Amino acid sequence: MIQQEMVIAGSTVQYVFDAGLSKLSSLCDKKTTVIITDENVFAAHGSKMKGWRTIVLKPGEAYKQQSAIDSILGQLMEMEADRSTTLVGIGGGVVTDMTGYAGAVYMRGVRTGFVPTTLLAMVDASIGGKNGVDVGVYKNLVGTIRQPAFLLFDTALLQTLPELEWQNGFAEIIKHAAIKDATMFNDLQQHDLHYFQQHKAALKQLVMKNALLKTSVVKKDPFEKGDRKLLNFGHTLGHAIENDQQLSHGYAVAVGMVYAAHLSQQLLQFKQPLELIQTIEQYGLPTHAAFDMQRALYNMRHDKKRVRDVMHFVLLQKLGKAVVHPIAIKQLEKLLLSH
Amino acid sequence: MIQQEMVIAGSTVQYVFDAGLSKLSSLCDKKTTVIITDENVFAAHGSKMKGWRTIVLKPGEAYKQQSAIDSILGQLMEMEADRSTTLVGIGGGVVTDMTGYAGAVYMRGVRTGFVPTTLLAMVDASIGGKNGVDVGVYKNLVGTIRQPAFLLFDTALLQTLPELEWQNGFAEIIKHAAIKDATMFNDLQQHDLHYFQQHKAALKQLVMKNALLKTSVVKKDPFEKGDRKLLNFGHTLGHAIENDQQLSHGYAVAVGMVYAAHLSQQLLQFKQPLELIQTIEQYGLPTHAAFDMQRALYNMRHDKKRVRDVMHFVLLQKLGKAVVHPIAIKQLEKLLLSH
Numbered sequence: 001m002i003q004q005e006m007v008i009a010g011s012t013v014q015y016v017f018d019a020g021l022s023k024l025s026s027l028c029d030k031k032t033t034v035i036i037t038d039e040n041v042f043a044a045h046g047s048k049m050k051g052w053r054t055i056v057l058k059p060g061e062a063y064k065q066q067s068a069i070d071s072i073l074g075q076l077m078e079m080e081a082d083r084s085t086t087l088v089g090i091g092g093g094v095v096t097d098m099t100g101y102a103g104a105v106y107m108r109g110v111r112t113g114f115v116p117t118t119l120l121a122m123v124d125a126s127i128g129g130k131n132g133v134d135v136g137v138y139k140n141l142v143g144t145i146r147q148p149a150f151l152l153f154d155t156a157l158l159q160t161l162p163e164l165e166w167q168n169g170f171a172e173i174i175k176h177a178a179i180k181d182a183t184m185f186n187d188l189q190q191h192d193l194h195y196f197q198q199h200k201a202a203l204k205q206l207v208m209k210n211a212l213l214k215t216s217v218v219k220k221d222p223f224e225k226g227d228r229k230l231l232n233f234g235h236t237l238g239h240a241i242e243n244d245q246q247l248s249h250g251y252a253v254a255v256g257m258v259y260a261a262h263l264s265q266q267l268l269q270f271k272q273p274l275e276l277i278q279t280i281e282q283y284g285l286p287t288h289a290a291f292d293m294q295r296a297l298y299n300m301r302h303d304k305k306r307v308r309d310v311m312h313f314v315l316l317q318k319l320g321k322a323v324v325h326p327i328a329i330k331q332l333e334k335l336l337l338s339h
Numbered sequence: 340m341i342q343q344e345m346v347i348a349g350s351t352v353q354y355v356f357d358a359g360l361s362k363l364s365s366l367c368d369k370k371t372t373v374i375i376t377d378e379n380v381f382a383a384h385g386s387k388m389k390g391w392r393t394i395v396l397k398p399g400e401a402y403k404q405q406s407a408i409d410s411i412l413g414q415l416m417e418m419e420a421d422r423s424t425t426l427v428g429i430g431g432g433v434v435t436d437m438t439g440y441a442g443a444v445y446m447r448g449v450r451t452g453f454v455p456t457t458l459l460a461m462v463d464a465s466i467g468g469k470n471g472v473d474v475g476v477y478k479n480l481v482g483t484i485r486q487p488a489f490l491l492f493d494t495a496l497l498q499t500l501p502e503l504e505w506q507n508g509f510a511e512i513i514k515h516a517a518i519k520d521a522t523m524f525n526d527l528q529q530h531d532l533h534y535f536q537q538h539k540a541a542l543k544q545l546v547m548k549n550a551l552l553k554t555s556v557v558k559k560d561p562f563e564k565g566d567r568k569l570l571n572f573g574h575t576l577g578h579a580i581e582n583d584q585q586l587s588h589g590y591a592v593a594v595g596m597v598y599a600a601h602l603s604q605q606l607l608q609f610k611q612p613l614e615l616i617q618t619i620e621q622y623g624l625p626t627h628a629a630f631d632m633q634r635a636l637y638n639m640r641h642d643k644k645r646v647r648d649v650m651h652f653v654l655l656q657k658l659g660k661a662v663v664h665p666i667a668i669k670q671l672e673k674l675l676l677s678h
Binding site: 010066070073074077080104105106107108109130132135138140141142143144145301302 | 349413416445446447474479
């Protein structure tokens with residue numbers, strides 16, 4: 001077990017790596033804690049939640065809506081949860097996002113903690129304090145930025161994950177390497193998905209490295225005024241096609257990274273799009289998808305990152321070095337429709 | 340016009356006293372601003388909002404619910420409001436609470452400003468960053484604490500207020516004096532409601548003094564760990580009877596202050612309950628109400644200020660000096676039921 005305290009935007013977040021879920025009781029008191037999870041996680045790991053009060057959600061992004069938050073808040077009231085309550089989200093990004101949001105607004109804020117159970121949530125979604133729900137097809141349109149009190153990482157939970165969930169996680173890992181860490185990118189090029197599924201120590205290391213990489217970006221820029229925007233690499237187009245096309249988040253981001261790599265080539269003379277594409281393929285992720293670009297552009301205009309008539313796109317100068325590049329909506333339409 | 344910048348919990352809040360509503364355009368840009376108001380305020384002052392995009396809510400505490408927030412967020416999306424949008428709440432506490440909450444969660448937070456139009460909102464509700472909605476009879480069960488970017492005070496807006504609204508405001512003014520300012524209490528004793536309705540300069544002074552008194556309490560304790568709790572004087576019982584009895588907030592707080600004064604007498608040898616009661620009467624407020632104390636106690640147990648089996652009640656040592664006093668629920672029942 002490796003413990004580390006990080007201060008993010010004035011809040012102390014306790015990271016507990018390489019620990020079992022059973023360590024939860026050292027982080028919060030059973031009597032004053034409510035676990036929030038979903039049916040899938042509860043089916044796989046419910047036995048480890050015995051004796052804890054638990055709210056079980058329907059699984060999946062489709063239920064990441066205000067109505068689910070209303071239901072959580074109603075159940076907390078029935079349990080007479082008060083300001084001394086800790087909410088612990090055990091699940092993927094949907095569960096940790098909703099737990100974080102419910103915890104931010106219930107009685108104007110109670111203590112929260114997360115136990116991510118997917119690779120995507122471990123390396124990305126559970127970290128950084130962003131939370132919220134979707135409104136229709138618009139992802140995370142409502143929410144807050146608020147840090148959890150603790151994060152518990154138990155990579156043993158990943159063993160029950162379907163292949164798709166492994167691929168989803170690696171989309172964000174490849175993204176991290178592409179924008180910030182050429183050495184990690186090189187390491188990813190040397191291996192493949194199967195390798196990390198088989199080598200537990202290498203997986204633990206990779207999870208910790210990525211969790212800390214994201215944390216260090218968030219620490220420097222908790223409210224996304226600058227560097228944190230780089231984490232949106234592949235996400236602007238990714239979000240715009242994800243719900244429409246019923247793509248998983250990782251698949252959508254993988255496709256988004258490929259388009260962003262082409263834009264980087266055209267606008268910033270980025271020279272390694274093929275290396276990025278090859279690595280994406282090594283981890284079982286798609287490099288293209290059938291979608292209506294006009295509709296994707298419409299969705300992007302309604303994305304919360306739009307500021308008037310300019311999109312702030314994350315592009316690569318080289319592998320390991322990203323920048324935010326403003327592109328006028330009109331120019332973006334021309335570039336993307338020409339593909 | 341008197342301008343003052345206050346830093347509360349790291350946020351800069353601009354206070355503009357003694358200004359007309361027309362000054363709004365110097366605080367935010369018409370093109371990127373959305374005004375949120377209610378039908379009553381719009382009927383009285385809508386002509387001053389010409390040329391601004393406006394969301395008009397149904398008036399009253401009964402509509403301070405999540406469904407109204409959902410409606411605001413939907414309208415903001417239709418207007419293509421983005422992260423550069425400012426939301427300005429023009430209205431009483433219900434409007435400023437909902438504007439603050441919508442602004443805290445829309446796209447994870449946009450700039451907000453308030454123009455309080457009731458005396459209660461000017462001296463209390465619009466100040467301090469608490470926002471939220473009720474859940475059933477439980478007031479402000481969901482919300483955040485987040486400061487607005489500016490507050491604009493135009494006491495001319497008060498001239499159209501019904502008598503009840505004046506009384507409501509004075510309940511909080513009397514509360515401020517009782518917990519923090521013996522000199523102001525003395526001043527209130529020397530005058531009455533009619534005097535402040537007739538003397539504009541005295542009213543402006545009183546509004547500014549109370550807005551700054553509340554601000555200074557909030558500045559020292561933005562997240563209600565200590566001193567800010569004193570502002571709950573009269574509110575614990577007040578909230579518990581307000582919705583059940585269809586009492587206005589000020590009436591409920593006035594009755595709550597009288598009960599708290601009696602508890603103060605019994606537990607802290609407070610010697611001035613009659614002075615407090617007399618002053619409450621001078622401002623047209625009730626000192627008792629017909630209600631079911633058992634039901635009020637049940638509501639209190641479900642109030643968000645309850646921490647386990649102890650209530651933290653605000654009591655008076657003397658006029659101008661309040662303290663937080665823990666009372667076991669059982670003892671509280673005994674004391675209150677004996678009245």
